[in-house]
Amino acid sequence: MTTPSAEPRPRFAADAMLGRLARWLRTLGFDTAYDPAVHDPELVALAAAEGRVLLTRDRHLVAHLRPERAGLITDDAPLDQLRQVVAACALAPPPALFSRCPVCNAQLRPATEDEAATLVPAASRALPGPVSRCPGCARVYWEGSHTRRMRQALSRALPGWIS
The missing domain is CATH 3.40.50 (Rossmann fold)
Structure with a gap:
């Protein structure tokens, strides 16, 4: 390859x-x-x-x-x-994680304040980090426990790639 x-x-x-x-x-x-x-x-x-x-x-x-x-x-x-x-493929670490939709592959965009306020669960709105929206499938993503577990899995799989 x-x-x-x-x-x-x-x-x-x-x-x-x-x-x-x-x-x-x-x-x-x-x-x-x-x-x-x-x-x-x-x-x-x-x-x-x-x-x-x-x-x-x-x-x-x-x-x-x-x-x-x-x-x-x-x-x-x-x-x-x-x-x-x-x-x-001798791939280099990515400039940013979570920049594409894992479901449909579209490039994610920042969610508007209104989108974040209406689409993110109330308990998650106070979490630090950006809220992103997929223009392809309309899914919304934010930094939460699932993201943290994904980062941990990637850190174990690709040491030195994830900060």
């Missing part, structure tokens, strides 16, 4: 078996296409058309459909898979 050195932030396409890996890559800010309904030939075409590294666990896909740039994922656990991608 290699990416051109001129491409500082590679983009990925994950096959149907790698949904949790796709979410972790998005959490790190990597543009990661993932749709479990897309069939392998379409996924290979999408990856080629959009200059994405195709991530798959399917040896048959790599051997027979021959994607331009592919990474065969051999680990079972999502955080081990993430570590495999980081090492194989």
